[in-house]
Amino acid sequence: MTAYAAWVSHRLTGRVNVLVLVRRVALPLVLAYCGYALIYLSSGNAKSDQVRAYYGSLHPLLRVVLSTWILVDKDILITDLARRRTDYAAMGMRPNDGSLHYVQGDGYVHAVDLRTRGRSEVKDRLVQLYFWSAGLGTLRHVGTADHLHVELPLR
Known part of the structure; x- marks a missing residue:
């Protein structure tokens, strides 16, 4: 996920700040997925x-x-x-x-x-x-x- 976000950031801005991408993209997605996994089981x-x-x-x-x-x-x-x-x-x-x-x-x-x-x-x-x-x-x-x-x- 971070690699994809880095590629998009590079294409759009010409720069890549991996730490910011991890904090703003990857970490929220991982936390959201873990929350979903902990709570939900399909019938x-x-x-x-x-x-x-x-x-x-x-x-x-x-x-x-x-x-x-x-x-x-x-x-x-x-x-x-x-x-x-x-x-x-x-x-x-x-x-x-x-x-x-x-x-x-x-x-x-x-x-x-x-x-x-x-x-x-x-x-x-x-x-x-x-x-x-x-x-x-x-x-x-x-x-x-x-x-x-x-x-x-x-x-």
């Missing part, structure tokens, strides 16, 4: 209204990284975010005391599940590579259905 990317309702409980870093991928892959579907101990019994599974789907000590959920059914293996691997490159843990597994589990590890 087309959430399996249910409950998933959308819990979006605010997801760790902010996970929300920004997830929203950035949604810009690239509009078909990504979030199937699960926050869980309670009783949710595991309802799914026919044993409770997992170490689940990052529970609200953690910092007040946020540190895991999200993404649907893989009906998507190509290549696309799923690209999604996995993206989240891994952002420093997040990924695990494709079957709990109640085949999905990609993405987590922000506790340190």
Whole structure:
């Protein structure tokens, strides 16, 4: 963004002040995008209204990284975010005391599940590579259905 703004500035004025462009163009755009990513999740990317309702409980870093991928892959579907101990019994599974789907000590959920059914293996691997490159843990597994589990590890 800054490079494009510098090119436009050079074409219009013949000068480029990168620091001013960063402060007046790039920084406001980045802040606006991060604000959008922290607040909004389209219903087309959430399996249910409950998933959308819990979006605010997801760790902010996970929300920004997830929203950035949604810009690239509009078909990504979030199937699960926050869980309670009783949710595991309802799914026919044993409770997992170490689940990052529970609200953690910092007040946020540190895991999200993404649907893989009906998507190509290549696309799923690209999604996995993206989240891994952002420093997040990924695990494709079957709990109640085949999905990609993405987590922000506790340190």
